Amino acid sequence: QVHLVESGGGLVQAGGSLRLSCAASGRTFSTYPMGWFRQAPGKEREFVARISRSGGLTHYADSVKGRFTISRDNAKNTVYLQMDSLKSEDTAVYYCAADKDIVARTIPSAYDYWGQGTQVTVSS
Secondary structure (H helix, E strand, C coil), X not given: CCCEEEECCEEEECCCCEEEXXXXXXXXXXXXXXXXXXXXXXXXXXXXXXXXXXXXXXXXXXXXXXCEEEEEECCXXXXXXXXXXXXXXXXXXXXXXXXXXXXXXXXXXXXXXXXXXXXXXXXX
């Protein structure tokens, strides 16, 4: 069982930056690949980024590639999402999630544990 808590969301102007954090409980954090997803009002939850257990492999949605960076610190049981050059269309609730399977997957149903989400609002 993994308990996830996101933080770092807020209101930012277009072109600005935010750094999201996701703190995990338990001593098994390093065994889980981790992902970030987001959900805008009236839309389905969508994949944003994924990172392997060691942090050596990352994968991004095309919409954020080159602007967002996922990273993790296994010693701190934390995964991060650095978001730069933010756009109004990045406005959403952002969720982190843990996957029991090491196969890289981008669909929400593949992930086993979820945080409660943190709101990111980008004003234009």
